[in-house]
Amino acid sequence: MEHTLSVLVEDKSGVLARVASLLARRGFNIHSLAVGPTGEPHLSRMTIVVEAPELEQVKKQLHKLVNVVRITELEPANAVETEVMLVRIAAGAGQRTEVLELAQIFSADVVDVSGSSLLFSITGEPRKINDFLELLRPFGLVEMAKSGRIALARDAKQRRSKGV
Amino acid sequence: MSTISGAEALIKSLEHEGVEIMFGVPGGAILPAYDPILDSPIRHILARHEQGAGHMASGYAWATGRVGVVIATSGPGATNLVTPLADALMDSVPIVAITGQVATTAIGNDAFQEAYTTGITMAATKHNYLVTDASEIPDIIHEAFHIASTGRPGPVLVDIPKDILNGVLEWHEPVRSLDLPGYKPTFAPHPRRIAEAVRRMEAAERPVLYVGGGIIKAGASAELLQVAEKANIPVVTTLMGRGAIADAHPLCLGMPGMHGLYAATTAIQRSDLLIAVGVRFDDRVTGDPAFFAPEAEVIHADVDPAEIGKVREADVPIVGDARAVLAAMSAEWGERPSPGRSDWIDTIARWQREFPLSYDQRPDGMIKPQYVVEELHRITGGDAILVAGVGQHQMWASQYWKFDRPNRWLNSGGLGTMGYAVPAAVGAKAGMPDELVLAIDGDGCFHMTFQELMTAAIDRLPVKIAVLNNGVFGMVAQWQRLFYNNRLSASELGADILDYVKLAEAMNCAGFRAVAPDEVAPVIEKALAVTDRPVIMEFVVDPEEHVYPMVPAGGSNDNIILGPEAT
Numbered sequence: 001m002e003h004t005l006s007v008l009v010e011d012k013s014g015v016l017a018r019v020a021s022l023l024a025r026r027g028f029n030i031h032s033l034a035v036g037p038t039g040e041p042h043l044s045r046m047t048i049v050v051e052a053p054e055l056e057q058v059k060k061q062l063h064k065l066v067n068v069v070r071i072t073e074l075e076p077a078n079a080v081e082t083e084v085m086l087v088r089i090a091a092g093a094g095q096r097t098e099v100l101e102l103a104q105i106f107s108a109d110v111v112d113v114s115g116s117s118l119l120f121s122i123t124g125e126p127r128k129i130n131d132f133l134e135l136l137r138p139f140g141l142v143e144m145a146k147s148g149r150i151a152l153a154r155d156a157k158q159r160r161s162k163g164v
Numbered sequence: 165m166s167t168i169s170g171a172e173a174l175i176k177s178l179e180h181e182g183v184e185i186m187f188g189v190p191g192g193a194i195l196p197a198y199d200p201i202l203d204s205p206i207r208h209i210l211a212r213h214e215q216g217a218g219h220m221a222s223g224y225a226w227a228t229g230r231v232g233v234v235i236a237t238s239g240p241g242a243t244n245l246v247t248p249l250a251d252a253l254m255d256s257v258p259i260v261a262i263t264g265q266v267a268t269t270a271i272g273n274d275a276f277q278e279a280y281t282t283g284i285t286m287a288a289t290k291h292n293y294l295v296t297d298a299s300e301i302p303d304i305i306h307e308a309f310h311i312a313s314t315g316r317p318g319p320v321l322v323d324i325p326k327d328i329l330n331g332v333l334e335w336h337e338p339v340r341s342l343d344l345p346g347y348k349p350t351f352a353p354h355p356r357r358i359a360e361a362v363r364r365m366e367a368a369e370r371p372v373l374y375v376g377g378g379i380i381k382a383g384a385s386a387e388l389l390q391v392a393e394k395a396n397i398p399v400v401t402t403l404m405g406r407g408a409i410a411d412a413h414p415l416c417l418g419m420p421g422m423h424g425l426y427a428a429t430t431a432i433q434r435s436d437l438l439i440a441v442g443v444r445f446d447d448r449v450t451g452d453p454a455f456f457a458p459e460a461e462v463i464h465a466d467v468d469p470a471e472i473g474k475v476r477e478a479d480v481p482i483v484g485d486a487r488a489v490l491a492a493m494s495a496e497w498g499e500r501p502s503p504g505r506s507d508w509i510d511t512i513a514r515w516q517r518e519f520p521l522s523y524d525q526r527p528d529g530m531i532k533p534q535y536v537v538e539e540l541h542r543i544t545g546g547d548a549i550l551v552a553g554v555g556q557h558q559m560w561a562s563q564y565w566k567f568d569r570p571n572r573w574l575n576s577g578g579l580g581t582m583g584y585a586v587p588a589a590v591g592a593k594a595g596m597p598d599e600l601v602l603a604i605d606g607d608g609c610f611h612m613t614f615q616e617l618m619t620a621a622i623d624r625l626p627v628k629i630a631v632l633n634n635g636v637f638g639m640v641a642q643w644q645r646l647f648y649n650n651r652l653s654a655s656e657l658g659a660d661i662l663d664y665v666k667l668a669e670a671m672n673c674a675g676f677r678a679v680a681p682d683e684v685a686p687v688i689e690k691a692l693a694v695t696d697r698p699v700i701m702e703f704v705v706d707p708e709e710h711v712y713p714m715v716p717a718g719g720s721n722d723n724i725i726l727g728p729e730a731t
Contacts, residue, residue: 010346013294014282021286060470066291066311069346 002031003055004081004151007046007062008038008070015067019046026061028052034148043069047150074151081151085129086111088119090140099139106132117142170298171196171329174262175204177305180338183233185209185224185594187217191237192277194264196329209594209623214241216587216616218248222257223591226574227549229383231313232591235262239277242323243284247581249319250288254578255404256381258317260308267327268296281323290318298331306338315349316468317381349467353484353492361439361463361480362496368437370508371397374420377404377577378442378466378486380570385409387490388441394494396502398512400428402443404577407567417512421449422715423559426519429713429721431512432457440464442486445475446578455720465489519726521563523709530706531681533557533632537564537604540630543688548600549592551575553585553609556638559711561604583612586629590616593625600628607633608657614667620698621672628691628699634707635659642710664702673698
C-alpha cells in the first residue's frame with residue numbers, strides 16, 4: 001500500500017542518503033521522494049511516497065535516524081498533494097487542436113512548441129496529472145519528467161510550530 | 165582562549181569524556197591525531213589489525229559498561245572497521261570510532277587511501293559524522309559519546325579529514341545542552357502500560373520472562389530478579405542475556421531457541437504470557453515466527469520502539485529502559501502475594517529432568533568439547549569473564565557455562581562474527597585487568613584473528629584462550645552433515661595443520677595441548693598458573709560432535725531435535 005510521509009529533517013549533509021539508504025535496506029520501496037527547504041533555516045522537509053504493507057515500521061525505523069526530527073503521515077483526504085510534470089507529445093499540425101483542447105481542460109501550459117511536438121507543463125494533484133498523461137498518451141508520448149510529490153496537511157492545527 | 169590543533173582538540177575531547185584506553189592502528193590520514201596521544205594520559209593499545217582494534221573496543225565496552233574507543237586511518241583502516249561496527253550495531257555495543265580522512269580538498273578525487281567512510285558505515289553505525297570544521301570537534305565528540313551510550317547503545321563513527329586535524333581552533337568545553345532535535349530516547353515507561361502488564365502477569369497461568377541483552381546493557385539484573393521472584397515467573401535468558409539472572413536460580417531456565425535448552429524453548433512455546441524485556445525476537449530464538457509461542461499474549465518492553473511489533477505484535481507495548489521498566493513493574497506489583505503457579509512450575513521442572521543437556525565423554529575416547537567447557541568452569545570456579553567466537557563452541561559455552569552475574573559473557577550474537585573472541589578478550593582484559601578473561605574459541609574462528617595475541621603479549625594483557633580444535637568449521641560441517649547429505653564442502657580445516665604450542669611460543673605466549681580427556685584438567689591448571697603472558701590451550705576435540713538440542717533454521721520451535729539418535 002502507498003503512503004505519503006512528510007518528514008522534517010535537520011538540514012545536514014548526507015541526510016538524504018541516510019533516509020534513502022535506510023528505506024532501501026529495510027526493504028521499503030520508495031515511489032517518490034521530494035526534498036526542499038522549510039521556513040526554518042535548519043530544517044528541510046522530505047515528502048516520501050513509500051510502498052509498505054505496514055507503515056508503523058517505516059516510521060519507527062526513520063525515527064531512529066538522528067537527523068530525523070518529525071514524521072507525519074498524510075492521509076490523502078486531509079492533505080494537499082501536488083506534483084509537477086513536463087511532457088512532450090508528438091503532435092503535428094493535424095492533431096494540435098485536439099491536444100491543446102485537452103491541455104486547456106487540465107490547465108496545462110504550453111512551454112515549448114516545435115513543428116512536430118508540444119511540450120506541456122502541468123501542476124496539480126497526482127490524479128489529475130495522471131489523467132492528463134493517460135489522455136495524451138495515444139497521441140504519442142515523446143518524453144516526460146515528473147517531480148516527486150510534495151504535500152502538506154490541510155489542517156493547520158497539525159503543525160506544531162509556525163513557519164515550518 | 166588558547167588556540168590548539170584539531171588533533172589536540174580531538175584527544176582533549178576524548179579525555180574530557182573520561183576515556184582511559186583506546187585501541188587503534190595509525191596511518192597517513194590519522195597521523196596528526198597520533199602525536200598528541202604521546203602527551204595524553206589515555207593509554208593507546210596498538211592492535212595488529214583494525215578489525216581487532218574494533219572488537220577490542222567492543223570487548224572493553226561489554227566488560228566495563230563504558231564506551232569503547234577505536235581509532236584508525238582513512239581508506240583500508242576505516243573499511244577494516246566495518247565488521248566490528250556492524251557487529252556492535254547488531255549487539256547494541258557503545259563504541260566511538262575515530263577515523264582519519266583524506267584532506268577536504270582531496271575528498272572525492274580518489275586520493276590515496278580515500279574511502280567514502282561515512283557512506284560505507286552508514287548502515288553499520290547508529291550515527292556517523294564527517295567533520296568539516298576543526299571548531300566542531302569538541303561538540304561532535306561529545307555528541308558521539310552521548311549517542312553511543314544512551315537509548316539503545318551502538319557504534320558512532322567520527323570521520324576527520326587530515327587538514328581538519330591539522331587546523332586550529334579555540335578550545336572550548338563542549339556545549340552542555342546538545343542540539344539533537346531528532347534524538348530523544350524514551351527512558352521512563354508509561355505507568356498505564358506497566359499497570360496493564362502487571363495485571364496480566366498476575367492473571368497469567370503460564371507466564372515466561374523472556375529477557376536478553378537489554379537487561380545487561382541497562383544494568384537491570386537486580387530489578388529482573390525482584391520481578392521474577394515477586395511474580396514467581398520462570399526466566400529464559402537469550403544468548404545475549406546470559407548472566408542477566410544466575411543460572412543457579414530455580415526460576416532460571418537458561419537459553420531458548422535454535423540451540424536452546426528444551427525446557428526453555430518449550431516453556432515459551434506453551435506459555436500464555438510472554439514478558440519480553442530487552443529482546444528483539446531474533447530468528448535464532450523464534451524459529452518460524454508463525455509458530456512461535458502460539459498461545460501467548462505478549463508484553464514487549466524495549467528502549468528501541470522499532471523493535472516492538474517488528475517481528476511479533478505486542479499486546480502490551482512498553483517503550484522504556486529495561487531497568488526503569490522492571491523497577492516500575494516491581495513497584496506496581498507491590499505487596500501482592502506471589503502466585504503459586506505450581507502446575508506450570510512443576511511441568512517445566514519435569515521437562516528439565518526429562519530433557520537435560522547431555523553428552524557422552526568416554527575416558528578412552530576423544531575429548532568432547534562440552535567436557536572442556538565444564539572442566540573450565542569447574543576449575544576456574546566460574547569466576548571469569550567468558551568470551552566466545554561464533555559457531556559450535558559458542559553454543560557449547562553458552563549451554564554448559566553456569567553464569568552467575570551479568571557483564572561476564574561476551575560474544576557476537578547478532579552479526580555472528582567469526583574471529584570475535586581473541587580481540588574481544590584482549591579488550592575486556594584491558595578494561596578489567598584484575599579479572600580472569602577466558603575465551604573459548606573454535607579453531608576456525610581462532611585462525612581469523614589470532615594475531616591479536618601479539619597485541620596481548622606486548623601490552624601485557626594475559627588472556628587465556630581455549631581453542632576447541634575439531635579441525636572443521638564445526639557449525640558448517642554440522643549443517644552439511646544434517647541438511648546437505650553429509651557432503652562436507654570447504655568446511656574441513658584439518659586439526660593438525662597448526663602447532664598451537666609453537667605458535668604460542670612464537671608470539672611470546674604460553675601454549676599447552678590436550679588430546680585425551682585426562683589431559684584436560686592438567687592443561688587448564690597449567691594455563692591458570694601462567695599470569696605474565698597470554699596462554700593458548702589447545703584441546704583436540706571430537707570433530708563429529710554436534711550441538712544439540714537443535715531446531716532447524718526456519719522451523720517451528722515445537723520440533724526440537726534432542727540428539728544424534730533423533731536424526
